[in-house]
Amino acid sequence: MKRFSLVIISVVLFLGQMVMTASPIYAQEYFTCSGKVLDAVNGETLQGAVVKVSDGTGSWTLTDVRGQFSLRLPKGEIVLEVTYIGYKPKQSRLYLDANKDLLYFLTPFSYYLHGITVFAESPAHRLRKAEMSIERVDAQVVRRVPTLFGETDLLKVVQMLPGVQSASEGSSGFIVRGGSPDQNLILFDNATLYNVSHMLGFFSVFNTDAVRTMTLYKGDIPARYGGRLSSLLDVIPADGTSRFSLDGGIGLISSRLSASGRLGGDNLTYLVAGRRTYADLFLPLAKNELIRNTVLHFYDLNGRLRWRVNDKNFLHLTLYHGKDRFKMSDMGLHFGNSAATLHWNHFFSDSFFLKVYTTYTNYNYDFYGKTTEMSMDWISRVQDAGLRVDFSYQLTTDHLFEFGYTSNFQWFQPGQVIGKSDMNSGPQIEQDITMSRRQGFVNVLYFSNEHKFPDQRLEVRYGLRFTRFDNVGPTTLYKVDSAYNLLEDEGEVIPSGRFFHNRHGWEPRVGISFLATPNISIKASYSRTSQYVHLLSFSSAGSPLEIWIPSGPSIAPQTSHQVSAGVFATLFGKNYEASAEVFYRNLDNVLDFKEHPNLLLYDKIETELRYGKGKGYGLEFLIKRNNQDLSGWISYTWSRAFRTIPEVNEGKPYRAPSDRPHNVNVVLFYDITRRLQVSVNWIYATGQPITLPEGRYWFFNELVPVYTERNSYRMPDYHRMDASLNIRLEKPGKRWKHAINVSVYNLYGRKNPWAVNYRMRPTGEQYLEMTYLFSVVPSITWNFSF
Numbered sequence: 001m002k003r004f005s006l007v008i009i010s011v012v013l014f015l016g017q018m019v020m021t022a023s024p025i026y027a028q029e030y031f032t033c034s035g036k037v038l039d040a041v042n043g044e045t046l047q048g049a050v051v052k053v054s055d056g057t058g059s060w061t062l063t064d065v066r067g068q069f070s071l072r073l074p075k076g077e078i079v080l081e082v083t084y085i086g087y088k089p090k091q092s093r094l095y096l097d098a099n100k101d102l103l104y105f106l107t108p109f110s111y112y113l114h115g116i117t118v119f120a121e122s123p124a125h126r127l128r129k130a131e132m133s134i135e136r137v138d139a140q141v142v143r144r145v146p147t148l149f150g151e152t153d154l155l156k157v158v159q160m161l162p163g164v165q166s167a168s169e170g171s172s173g174f175i176v177r178g179g180s181p182d183q184n185l186i187l188f189d190n191a192t193l194y195n196v197s198h199m200l201g202f203f204s205v206f207n208t209d210a211v212r213t214m215t216l217y218k219g220d221i222p223a224r225y226g227g228r229l230s231s232l233l234d235v236i237p238a239d240g241t242s243r244f245s246l247d248g249g250i251g252l253i254s255s256r257l258s259a260s261g262r263l264g265g266d267n268l269t270y271l272v273a274g275r276r277t278y279a280d281l282f283l284p285l286a287k288n289e290l291i292r293n294t295v296l297h298f299y300d301l302n303g304r305l306r307w308r309v310n311d312k313n314f315l316h317l318t319l320y321h322g323k324d325r326f327k328m329s330d331m332g333l334h335f336g337n338s339a340a341t342l343h344w345n346h347f348f349s350d351s352f353f354l355k356v357y358t359t360y361t362n363y364n365y366d367f368y369g370k371t372t373e374m375s376m377d378w379i380s381r382v383q384d385a386g387l388r389v390d391f392s393y394q395l396t397t398d399h400l401f402e403f404g405y406t407s408n409f410q411w412f413q414p415g416q417v418i419g420k421s422d423m424n425s426g427p428q429i430e431q432d433i434t435m436s437r438r439q440g441f442v443n444v445l446y447f448s449n450e451h452k453f454p455d456q457r458l459e460v461r462y463g464l465r466f467t468r469f470d471n472v473g474p475t476t477l478y479k480v481d482s483a484y485n486l487l488e489d490e491g492e493v494i495p496s497g498r499f500f501h502n503r504h505g506w507e508p509r510v511g512i513s514f515l516a517t518p519n520i521s522i523k524a525s526y527s528r529t530s531q532y533v534h535l536l537s538f539s540s541a542g543s544p545l546e547i548w549i550p551s552g553p554s555i556a557p558q559t560s561h562q563v564s565a566g567v568f569a570t571l572f573g574k575n576y577e578a579s580a581e582v583f584y585r586n587l588d589n590v591l592d593f594k595e596h597p598n599l600l601l602y603d604k605i606e607t608e609l610r611y612g613k614g615k616g617y618g619l620e621f622l623i624k625r626n627n628q629d630l631s632g633w634i635s636y637t638w639s640r641a642f643r644t645i646p647e648v649n650e651g652k653p654y655r656a657p658s659d660r661p662h663n664v665n666v667v668l669f670y671d672i673t674r675r676l677q678v679s680v681n682w683i684y685a686t687g688q689p690i691t692l693p694e695g696r697y698w699f700f701n702e703l704v705p706v707y708t709e710r711n712s713y714r715m716p717d718y719h720r721m722d723a724s725l726n727i728r729l730e731k732p733g734k735r736w737k738h739a740i741n742v743s744v745y746n747l748y749g750r751k752n753p754w755a756v757n758y759r760m761r762p763t764g765e766q767y768l769e770m771t772y773l774f775s776v777v778p779s780i781t782w783n784f785s786f
Contacts, residue, residue, distance in 0.1 A: 034070040035102030049084040133218040146724035146743040150779030155204040162620040162635035171201035175658040178616035178641025179230030182535030189318040191339040191359040198298040209258040210273040210302035212238040223448040223463030229560040240269035251781040267308040295327040316343040335365030357388040374421040383411040406444040436476040440550035457515040465507040469532040473498040524565040554606040556589040587614035612645030632668035655711040660686040677726040687715035721747040738784035745777040
């Protein structure tokens, strides 16, 4: 309540400041400068374009979903600058002596000879915004970064941002500021995704042809979002174009194709995209019978409809479905995601509008196998249905209020195994091992305000989020005492629909930005977040065999307090941007397993979990270059992450699995000519902590390992270099465009360990064996668009 009172006092002070400074403003003669921003190629409206006055005052605004903007400005000569991610900026000089209505057409950078925009957003806009620890990248940048098998991958680019690291070699999982993979909230058009991997993590579920932009929030998460401790990855799908277009690519192991256009008039547009791997089509050519009969592939489908009902109402429908299939001999695995979002935008006025999202997500996997005497089928599923209502109200050009309500119902089926056995001497025996289903119901209210002070040098963002989480039947409830022993061995059966337990919490968010000079800003932020769902993973490599469980009477929600501060600057005519950030995180009820836990299909999982404290801290440095023949970014992160859990490691602090102190990312793009473009990236990271035995002893002819401190050893350091060459083959001025992309993953053949296992020689001596996944992996892809 003390923190809540401080927030209320801050609100009163800010409103008072607004009132005291209002009188001199209205003493001047003001006019309205409004207009619309469109794509010069396809005529689409550009939502989120930055329109600012380039006179040092810092007045600016963003276009709405209709591409419209409005600024209230004093009489006189002004210079308006319009910028949008991935587009060439445009300036215009005009004399404002009456209300004016303007029209701007911006041209995509892909129509120019050289240069792309890295994290393309106006540098001046980024300096003034009271937000930090945020990176925005558009699909154009993602397509330039060389990746595994030549398949452009959004999550592989996320792993190259400051403060972010890959969970393991080739994996789509990522860790942010020493967190764990399940502490990242990943949204695709506001639908929550619980697993974002294809082919055990080597590909992600995001087809870049169906993605417009992505935004990564590393701790400084807006008040309208929550539910995870480390980060939010908000992925915005691409809309269809008003003119028919066809895009695709054919690679060595996968291909993709997308089509977009309009239906009827300009009010209804569509986009459909598909992707499939076809490595399994070549497996029948193998000499080995086992490989010849192996099935290995994935596919995914994307759909997007945008309907402009009228000037005040817009509807968007986003659909996704993806599936993986692996089968070798009598063993197989199927898993996949389905997601849907229906999004309605309504404009009450130019300053007050509403967004409503209804979402649904379904993630499931099915693992099966059989022998001559028995068969087994393991099924698991996570479902999430949500409603989101967001209001935005711009009281004045200095205040943007946001408030709303979110509700999600979650179904968790951790695992069900059906085993069948055929006995020679009797009938078939069937055994059903089912972990109890669990349900969670989350309801959220939030409020936030972005306050720009009259001199435009100081901006403050503050908000408050209230979350209530309810456990709902049917389930079997297992409670434990302080020593994690079951209070009732058989548990308590909770009937369907019964609300039997709840938790709630307040989550304040505060951010401030001060423009010290026109090119330097100082920022700070604080956020409190809570997490009510948890991932019990058997591997850091993004295995689909994972168990999601909600909080409950004996599983406490995790909470995090994070403070950040940093200096941000634009250099050399704003062609360069540099930043330095420091952060500190304090975590409560951080979750880990007891020594030698029983996790596989164990319904009484409450007895295997342990809780304690966690902390993380670090420094992040970033320098990036935009809009030149040579562009890209270089980042260095130093961070530490520790846990202290009374029942683990004898109660002494130990390294978190994500404690990897040093991380370097170098990502460079160079346009040699209009037709030849080179991309190179180099990654270095400290090795992942692991627990190894300090000794061994024989017990009844079994060699038993002796473990001491948890995570006291490290795997070898990770580093690799990737490179690609893009050769554009089209003729200038033609709609038909195509290019050949040649890429090499792990250019110098570094053997980075993926797993560490102990093996035994025939003499009985044990030795440590490291498993490597990839050496040099070349690939070639033909990309085209029409």
